[in-house]
Amino acid sequence: KFEVTDRVEIKTSMGSLVVGLYGKDAPTTVQNFLSYVDSGYYSGKVFHRIIPGFMIQGGSYNKELEKAEGNDPINLEVIPGLKHEPGTVSMARMPSDVHSATCQFFVSVSNSPQLNGGYAVFGT
8 A cells, every 4th residue: 555665673681673664755854764774873773662461662762771852843644545554664752742753663563553643654
């Protein structure tokens, strides 16, 4: 249904994930994410927030939990019909501002309908 335009390998201490990105459906979000990937920004970063049964989040902290700043925020980009389900990748943001995503992202490990429409799913 959604076309994968790019693939990115995320290497972790627990193994690797290959993420397919929906560049035609979420061009701004995918371009933003790939700019961090291509620059090497994510190298050495960890998944710093793990909520069992919900999601894993990473993108700006290293293993010492020192935070690196991201680029300017991007606007929320929602792909109609794409839901937060196990394996989807979304941009994290400040709870109070839907247009505040920068470098942090999360991988859903369960169905999370409460996030649909409010967080940008851009891959799986």
